[in-house]
Amino acid sequence: MPQSFDILVIGGGPAGIAAAIRAAESGANTGIVDDNAALGGQIWRRARTESVAEPAAEWHQRLQTTNVSVLCGTRVFDQPEPGLLLAERHNDILQLAYQKLVLATGARERFLPFPGWTLPNVMGAGGLQAMVKAGLPIRDKRVIVAGTGPLLLAVAAYLRSHGAEIPIICEQASWGKLARFGLTLLADRQKTTQARQLKRDLAGVPFAANAWPVAAHGHTAVQSLTIMRNGRSEEIACDYVASGFHLVPNTELAALLGCQIRGGFVHVDHLQRTSLPNVFCAGEPTSIGGLELSLIEGEIAGLAASDRVPEAQRLVADRKKWARFARRLDRTFSLRNELRGLASPDTIVCRCEDVPHSRLREHGSWRAAKLHTRCGMGPCQGRICGPATEFLFRWSPDSVRPPVFPVRVSSLSAERTGQPEHTKHEEANR
Amino acid sequence: MSDQVSLTVNGASISVPSGATVAVAVALAGQPCRTSVTGEPRGPLCGMGICFECRVTINGIPHRRSCQSPCEQGMEVTSET
Numbered sequence: 437m438p439q440s441f442d443i444l445v446i447g448g449g450p451a452g453i454a455a456a457i458r459a460a461e462s463g464a465n466t467g468i469v470d471d472n473a474a475l476g477g478q479i480w481r482r483a484r485t486e487s488v489a490e491p492a493a494e495w496h497q498r499l500q501t502t503n504v505s506v507l508c509g510t511r512v513f514d515q516p517e518p519g520l521l522l523a524e525r526h527n528d529i530l531q532l533a534y535q536k537l538v539l540a541t542g543a544r545e546r547f548l549p550f551p552g553w554t555l556p557n558v559m560g561a562g563g564l565q566a567m568v569k570a571g572l573p574i575r576d577k578r579v580i581v582a583g584t585g586p587l588l589l590a591v592a593a594y595l596r597s598h599g600a601e602i603p604i605i606c607e608q609a610s611w612g613k614l615a616r617f618g619l620t621l622l623a624d625r626q627k628t629t630q631a632r633q634l635k636r637d638l639a640g641v642p643f644a645a646n647a648w649p650v651a652a653h654g655h656t657a658v659q660s661l662t663i664m665r666n667g668r669s670e671e672i673a674c675d676y677v678a679s680g681f682h683l684v685p686n687t688e689l690a691a692l693l694g695c696q697i698r699g700g701f702v703h704v705d706h707l708q709r710t711s712l713p714n715v716f717c718a719g720e721p722t723s724i725g726g727l728e729l730s731l732i733e734g735e736i737a738g739l740a741a742s743d744r745v746p747e748a749q750r751l752v753a754d755r756k757k758w759a760r761f762a763r764r765l766d767r768t769f770s771l772r773n774e775l776r777g778l779a780s781p782d783t784i785v786c787r788c789e790d791v792p793h794s795r796l797r798e799h800g801s802w803r804a805a806k807l808h809t810r811c812g813m814g815p816c817q818g819r820i821c822g823p824a825t826e827f828l829f830r831w832s833p834d835s836v837r838p839p840v841f842p843v844r845v846s847s848l849s850a851e852r853t854g855q856p857e858h859t860k861h862e863e864a865n866r
Numbered sequence: 867m868s869d870q871v872s873l874t875v876n877g878a879s880i881s882v883p884s885g886a887t888v889a890v891a892v893a894l895a896g897q898p899c900r901t902s903v904t905g906e907p908r909g910p911l912c913g914m915g916i917c918f919e920c921r922v923t924i925n926g927i928p929h930r931r932s933c934q935s936p937c938e939q940g941m942e943v944t945s946e947t
Contacts, residue, residue, distance in 0.1 A: 471915055473936060478914055484885035509934075544916050556898055556909035566913030570933065571886030572893055656898070656907055787911070787919060790904040815918035815929070820911070842918070842929070 438520060438531035441467040441505070443741050445538040446512055446521075446689060449477020450727055451719025451734035452540035453495050458738025459538070460502035467505040469523060469532065474508060475499075477542055478562055479727055483569040495731075507532075513839035513847070515693055519714075524843050536714045536741040539690050539702065540734060543720035545587070545680035546823045548771075549785045549793065550778040552652030552661075553679070561591040561680040568598055575599030577675040580661050582606035582649040584769045585682035586726075593637035595678070603672050605638075606647035606663050608681070608772055614645055617768040620761075626728070627761075648775060649679055664774075682769045684823040685721040691836040700826075706752050707745065708737035716741050725762030732758060776828055785828070786821040788814020793828075802831040815842045873941035888932035888943055889913075889920045899932055900946040922946055 443459040445452045448470030460466040468475070476482065480492040488496055510525040512532070521537075523530045545560040552558065559567065561581055568574045579600045581592045584607055592602050607614065621627040647665040652658045662671045687702055696703040696711035702721045704710055710717050718733035732755045739748035779785060781794035789810040799805040802812065802825060811825070812818030817840070818833070825831045839848065870881045873888075875895035882891045889910045892899050898907030899920045910920035915934040923944045924930040932943070 472934065484883075544912060544914065547911065554902070554906055554908065556907055559910060560912050563911055563913035566933070567887075567889060567893070567910060570913075571883050571890040657909075784902075784904075784906075787902070787908070787917070790902050790906070815921070816916060820917050 438533040439467070439505075440533040441465055441535070443467075443536045443538065443738070444469065444521070444532055444534035445540055445738075447477070447540035447542055447719070448472070448475035448506070448508065449540060449542045449719065449730065450479060450492075450495070451542070451730040451737070452477070452538070453499055454731045454734030455538045455540055455716070455718055455738035455741070456504045457495070457498050457502055458735050458744075459742050460504045462739070462742035462744055464742045466502070467507060467532065467534075469507045469510045469512060471511045472508060475506060478566065481566060481569050483571070486569075511841050511843075512689060513841045513843050515838075522847075524841075524847050529847050534714075537693075537716065538708075538734075538737045538741055539693075539695070539710070539715065539717040539721060540719045540730075540737075541686040541689055541721050543683040543685050543724060544819065546682055546684045546827070547679070547820055548583075548681050548775055548778060548827065549783050549824055550649050550651060551780050551783050552654070552658065553649075554784050554787055555652050555654050556657040557654075557675065558652050558658050558677040558679065561587050561678040563680070564676055564678040565591045565594055568595065574676075576601065578603055578673065579676040579678055580604055580606070580649075580663070580672060580674045581678045582647070582661070582663065583679045583681045584608045584648075584771065585680065586765070586769075587680060587683070588678075589634050589638065591678055592641060593634055596641065597637065602638075602641045603674060604642045604644060604647075604663070606649060606665065607643070607645050608648040608775060609645060609769055610772075611645045613768045617764060620764050624761075648772075648778070649677065650778065652677055681771060681775070682765075683720065683724045685724065687721050688817075688819070688836050688840045690715075690717060690721060692838060692840050706755075707740040707748055708733055709740065723759065723762045724765060725758055726765070729755065729758035729762055771827055779828065785824055786811040786814065786818075788812075788816050788821075791821075796825065796829065802826075802834055805831070806834070817842070871937045871939050873937055873939070873943060875943045876945055882937050884937075886937050888922060888924060888930070888935040888937055888941070891937050892920075892922060892932055892943060892945070897945050 442464040445456045445468040456468040512523045514522045521532045650662045690702045702717040708716045716737040718737040719730035736748045779793040791809045791811040805811045911917040920932040
């Protein structure tokens, strides 16, 4: 039997939590599903030893006063019919029926291939931070942080506060762009405070604009990184490289359901409604705007999904303000052309199938490359190499087919019979 | 409850703080998570369950994402080839 919800939220980061709270406060039978072991998403992920910091604590507390059903460690992989999702949890298949759906699937880092980027201990910036939160000791380790976007600074500050040495932060954006971005931050007190705090946390850490990673070196793990800085290359010793090039939205589930995607983002109206009736979307999948925008969009989606439109509309002006911030992020951290030349012919672009750059550049499209090289056909389903090739070769992504995440074959067969596996098992034992 | 969890990575015993993920245990054991199709050692990249670079075999079940799997007492973890 499926579990049924009036409003089901997919994704337990800030947008999803805000949506679930607003929906449940309206009296709707609400559920929230997340792949991770705990709610909070990437930005509110914490180590077991850390207490919940504001503003996350306030939202978590508010969630606890509602009766939202929380399903963690649960990954949605298909929608066999409208209003019914299938998800895998541990060894079970869950059927989740909904009247209304809020997609709050967040974003991931964009990775750009450069020689040596596949070496162990070359990770995403957010990736390394997540590993440290999961218990990886980082004290006295040298971590070069390189790529683009505000996440680099936040990660460097976090790692440093846990004892890491940061030899340098390389930001590919120009000083001019960063200065203009900094000036616009002055208009907002919250952002100014955040920026001041970061500056204090990173005092004494070398920061280079116009700088990017060129090649990682090592045998079984990274030992040094060559960077390009003001037109000159230099090699710096390190234990880890934390490298990410801003964020890309997780739109796969929205695309699978048939929501309209525009310019890489899920298209929504002022009430976070997608092109599909009863399907809403909030947070990073609609634009990369950060925490504040995600929370407001989540609230709007939760209110609109529970038919509290006037209340939702009161938040629209606030959302516009943070949407402007999203556009500034986009302009400031747009990728410079030189990065298209980072990969050498033998640099692996598709890490699942080990497809090098030289084999990809022969092809004119993502589809052709997939068919001829298996690029994007491994377990990540193109989530890593897709955004990379989009930038490197200006390819557009393909359509999405179920399952949107690799699942066990037994999950697929359970799907075909329309019976969750554990239910069949229970019946057999009766 | 103990603060430490003991498990094996490729047959070697290792003890990690309770709550650590299998990806952390594999890193502390100095092992790659998997060997790529052309024979390269690989470890975690995204840290959030998307890239599948950290997949390992846990208690005989292959292709588990080690960054999404908390360590449990007595777990047997092996790198994948």
